[in-house]
Amino acid sequence: MKMTYVLPQTGRTENEEQEDWDGRFGDFLIDLQTQEGLTDLTIRQLQLHLRAYDAWLKELGRCWTSARREDIQEYLQQVRDHRSASTLRSKLWSIRRLYAWARENSIVTVPSCWMMVARRTYERKRTVVPSSHQLQQLLELPDTSTDKGLRDRAVLELLYATGMRATEILSIKLHQVVKDRCLRIMGKGQVERLVVYGEDAAYWIAQYKEKRQMMLLKAGHSVVATQQLFVSMGKHAAYQYFELRRMIRAYAQRLNLKLTPHALRHAFATHLYQGGAALRTIQLLLGHAQLTTSTIYISRRIEDSKKMMHIHHPREDGYKPYRRWSSG
Template identity: 50%
Template sequence: MYFDKCAGSRCDEEHGWDERFGDFLTDLQLQEGLAESTLLVLKNQLTAFNRWVYQATGHTWDRAVPEDFYEYLLNTEGLLETSSLQARRWSLKRLYSWANDEGVTSIRNHTFDFSIRAVKQVMSEMPPSVEQIHRLLEQPDTSRKEGVRDRAILELLYATGMRAAELLSLSVFNLQSESLLKVWGKGRKERLVVYGEEAKYWIAKYKVVRNDLLHKGGHAALRTNNLFVSTGKHPGYQYFELRRMLKKYGQACGLHVTPHRMRHAFATHMYQAGAPLKFVQMLLGHENLQTSTIYIAQNSKDHINFLKHHHPRNSKSKIGRSRFG
């Protein structure tokens, strides 16, 4: 069986493919005679993991640590069936068993012997309450420019329920209007998302200091089009920075916070405030819904008005007035 190689590099970071995966899959085919369909599933799962771990940590699969494997499963969109979780764990276990024998890594098989039930239990935990999210949003020190950026990110995550990858891929050109953002979701599908008053305010504050943050990191103002930028090695804000920031502010107010839990909180609080489930799912960009970007764009004014009345961070929201008014 033939597996594509990377053109000119060992690992294609953007797409997750590593030429060593080809060696691994070829060995499986020759030694165990696995069906081509099984090998294709393995290939897809391994590239997905490698792409995720690079975005999450800045390093590739051969430098992953046990915490990465566990969090990868926890970051799975929605609650997967146990069999699907087991398949992912099996794929990683096979890869790292081979890589250990080949001297590529020193990850042992027992690393993957955690309970799938425990993973599903953590995934199904209730998200933070409205009051807890409110305390989280107040954590950044907005007298500092980094704090203004962090507050804008937190507000936008909670205002829209965006996936972490969608937020980090935003460019300065994605701001369609004062309350609209164009995002690229799963499968590179484009959609518009709406956000409310608080997010709008902090994004405006952040845009004033964006170039200063780039300069602080030694980057030219035109070095990146990313909306959110870093003072670190990379001009664009990275997933590991997002994860670290959420963890820091979460710990400060006694919460376990991840990008997915922010997304979960958005959906839950909107639904608790009376938003129809299908409307919430549409805003989340779930692939199983038969809604289109055109429908969202045509009804964006209705959606903005709907968020004003149903999202806790907006003044017209009943839940917002009752708890924070």
């Protein structure tokens, strides 16, 4: 018996959206979400990738269960030619996970080497990290005399103050905001962690909360339409990811920057590091299981390297030897 996967937020099934959707994709998504605790946003992205891959194969007259390795490589090459490196990585991950799951469940009998299909090296696109001065300018752009501006300022302050992921920010419930400026959130992989934030973020969250109910009413929603902290003034009561991304992009463009919600997470880590925070501390605050993952989020500037050389290299003017190494 095939299971039917229900799309997050829409409540519609795959069969309702597309009659030829393979029910085994639904089984795969349910197993992945249940076993690994992936977010609805990640599951939705997987679903879109599977749909595109399946449609491409059907144009060749093939089913995904009988696809050859060469077919997959040709598909990924097409993605490489027309899409960004991050999209290629995401689609490659989706396909590898699909076939690994299908092999474990005896749906396909492909060699284990297929799990490494098309794992070629390619340049990772570097996230542009704004300076602390640019971030301060960004935070001051929202018009806080309006309800929308208050919400935008609160969101931006909290993103920069905590380095939380976009999905984590959007999943905060109203009752989680307490006076001690500490949030207990469920992060990636259903790993719980504590998040702390400063007085600036607390101030703007408090200002926004006073207008939250009015925002819901103005948008035609009930005041109990959602328990999420951040609400929308559109057709959805809860603030959506596409609205968050659009908001940050619009403010960033006014500063001639190209920023995403994830870029603020990088800025959080980078500015902590520039301020002297230990890598282990940054790892803890970001909620990473591996230290090497945290280092990806830190963008070192050439100015930082020059400053380090000036202070710590014996051939530089700013060098001061430790007492234990000085003579006498």
